[in-house]
Amino acid sequence: MGKSTPSGQAGAETLPRRRRRAGRNEARAGVLFALPWMIGLAIFTAIPLVLTFYIAQARFQITGAPKWVGLQNYSAIWADPAVWTSAQNTLMFAMISVPIKLVLALCLALLLNRVTMLSGFYRTVFYLPFLMPAVAGSIVFILLLNPVAGPVNMMLQAMGLSPPDWLLDPKAALWTLILLSLWPLGVETLVFLGGLQNIPKDISEAADLDSPRGWHKLVWITIPLITPMILFNLVTGIIYSFQVFTQALVIGGTTGKPAEATLMYMVVLYRAAFRYFNMGHAAAMATVLFVVVLLLTLLIFRTARSWVYYEGESR
């Protein structure tokens, strides 16, 4: 053993070292492939993000260097009634539109999951609205909901119902915006559909043998198995709905017509920057939104441990 031990040790050392080198090469290639994306992230996301944090604490002129003002912008947005009104509207919008959207998308996905003929066609059709510019979609809705000549009201009237003033009545306008936000359901539906199709057929059949009621299977088997997709859609839905902008701007302009009912947080942020030229105000609002959405997302992820089933885990 005396002589063989050192060589044995050497052999034991070479192998991991070689492996390490291979790993390093692989890592280098990986970084190289990810580099364009990382550069893009830095230029278009990270740097603007840091700049936003900075400008949020500065008085920023269009030309010239920003002046440091500490927390002054934050106290200004705290005192701005438009910020509170819009935050309230946005929260309301999110709390109503996200659950409705998830339920509708799930229903649609359940239907599509049963369709065998022309399934590709239906999937495309439901996805297409997502590709349409939000401005165009909003204008189509404005025309459809026109109180005088719009087909929606004509149909409702023909059915003997008295339709609301979709865009003029402050009580109805937020609901109109919510309705509008429900329209492009394609992405959420496709995510759910992916989850549904991932459920093994035999598990679904086992559930059929265990109970004759469809809703039993839906509630106890299907939905628990697609909780990762629900989580994903919930988080992206909340992030999206907190940032609802284009539709709100088209419907309500920069003043949130009617009566600030459609005044959304991002609209207030946008008009602060590009209508009132108060960049610091806008940046502070953006920072607050960032923190709120981040906290909310973390909170959802924290609770997710108790209700999301992941295939990999084995508790």
Add this chain to the structure above:
Amino acid sequence: MGAVQLLGVQKFFGTMEVIKGIDLRVDDGELVVFVGPSGCGKSTLLRMIAGLEDVDGGEVLISGVEVSGLAPAKRGVAMVFQNYALYPHMSAYDNLAYGLRRSGMARADVDSRVRETAALLQITDLLPRRPKAMSGGQRQRVAIGRAIVRKPEVFLFDEPLSNLDAALRVEMRSQIARLHQELKATMIFVTHDQVEAMTLADRIVVLNSGRVEQVGTPREVYHNPANLFVASFIGSPAMNLLPITRGEDGSILLESGEQMIWPGGKIDGPPGRALTLGLRPDRLSLVGSDQGQISGTVHLAEHLGDETILHVQTAAGRALTLKCDGDAPARLGDLVQIGLDLTGACLFDPDGRRVQ
């Protein structure tokens, strides 16, 4: 109670008829195995009984009730799937309890029923675990538990052991046999593994291309195959098949020109009638020179310890399989003489029908 009856059952996939009018009766408490090559329709037939596939023609009766229009859960059947099909997000306990809870059973009753079943299958330790944290055998036991716990009239097993390793498969096989003894329930078991079929079944149903080839006890299908298909499918190693013709006197004329006397006397039919002789490998033996009916070269020798399987290539180019003693001297390349023992031999006509 618990009898399953199929009357002219048909199934189409598109225009293709995959189950071609099957009539079958499985008695209460019987363990019947559906066996056949892949694509023969055995799983489809089982799933039609379960209600997971529609019945396109004929009737399915369970306990005398026509169930074709009933939802799977209302047929009084339970099924064990090949891939276990356990609910991955539930513990073993919840997997077992799920069906009971949904049927509205009281919490305490559910608990006692689950624990009782777990004890029977010795899976009490597994109850708090999720399927991911179990081995294949453990999962299969839980899956069987999920079927048993509901006390169905009929158990359906769809190739439940095919994902297990060999040792585990033997163990599970005996456990299923034991369960059948204890529960005295009707069981239908689908497999492509004929050893499973032979060891488990009260009766075997051999299926081929959507048709029943033979129904009988394991002994019957082994010793008295109804046709060439069953003869060649059942038994391992497979039955040897040799082309023969009828001699003038009703004797057997082998390809080699050797003549043999049929044990039962004469072969029916006209002289020169072409037939196929079926002989189990254990009916062939190595004999001294000039004593054998056939000679050939050893192509492959499988030494299994207590026995040796010899694969021999005859002069006429036929492949024969012999089952010999473990200490048989034959080696690869040896020229050997083979003696035929026609006891229990079968004769098939060119259409594959058994004639004698």
Add this chain to the structure above:
Amino acid sequence: MSEKTYAVPGSISRRRFLHGSAAAGAIMALPGATLAQAEGQLLLWLPGGSDLFCKIHTGLLEGFSSSANLGPATTVCGLGQDTEFTQALIGSITAGSPPDISMLWDSPVSLGAQGAFMPLDEMMKNSKIGIDTWPAGLLSSCQFKGNTYGLPVTAGVYTMWYNEELLESKGIPSDRASFPKTWVEMRKLSKEFTVWDGDTLVSAGFMPNRIPETMAIWSALNGGMLFDEANLKYMLDSEQNIEMMNFFLEWLDEEYKGDVNLIDRAGNFKEAYPDASSGLGPAFREGRQAGLISGSWLMGDIYADPVPTFTRWNMAPIPVGPSGTTAVSGTWPNWFVIPVGSKNPQAAFDYLSYLAIEGSVEWYQQIPDVPTNSQVSLKAPNSLIENRGAEFADDLTAFLATQAAIVTPMWNSPSQSFGNDQMARAMEKIYTKAASVKDALSDAQSAAQAELDRVMAG
């Protein structure tokens, strides 16, 4: 700004709105031609407008560039409207590659105060368009702390427009001199024309004002003001303004069932253009409204679609409020600025002085935006002569000149948009009865003043 169009022939159409929005989407990737050019080649941005509007300005700039021996010029139209355009302009200025000249449809004071535009005072001193050649009230919309950040090269002049034929059908004299001189008279006359069919407004006389941008005029007509430029104070909740809004609200209640939504469902009674969001036609052109306040740009637009159902329309001074003493008018100018970072500031200024005197005359002939420099004498536009004859056209042109002379200062707050939005919000609250006149105006006042103070502190 509301969805109204400004200084554009033809009404705002949904098609054009879409066009503008799509263009705004493209701002993120500004094409090369929209970015600063080499020395000696002028680049002009326009904040929207029709094809004709774009063509006129392209032609004017090209003509000037070639006669001044500059390189080939570029005019960029359709970068979006309102805030979208501002967004693009701010982006180009901060990026250091702005256009040499830009037209603005919003007061240049706010951005000028932020250092986005070049002060023009030095260049004006030695030019033919010196400070004294501009109406002071108009130029104040470009001035901040003693600097002039832009020029109101042309402007629409606000007057009352009325339907002579409709008045005569009720046996009411239709000449300008007989037009109501006070709000009280106007409100009294209005009732003659207002007809309801259940909750549907069939036709109307005149209306309480609902356009926030013109509120400064109505306030001045009642002896008040929205913004006191000399003292840098907003005056939104002054006595005169409270009285004004109370007058309008009572009028709405008395004659229009107190419900602006009922009015809006029956047509566009606010402006003489189709409504951008409901698509409803202008009641005035449809012969269902006796009269309304409008800018002089309507002279060109009125003969575009939708064509009026009558021929004889006329203009009159805007009546005076209960607390007012003198008639005033107002404008909505077309401002021109030279952004900081312009590669050709002197050539750009030379173009502005050409545009202010010679160019604006040509522009006026095709689209009647009134030249504002005192050295330009107004001439009746051709389309008006064609439609109504030379005599009427000359009379109207002379009338517009008298109105242009009594323009009240407006667009002059360094936080113009913010103040305007506060006024719009207050009006909406008042007209929908979401708040009392006093509360709504005092809310608007404190918000507008706070923002002004913030900007001034900057």
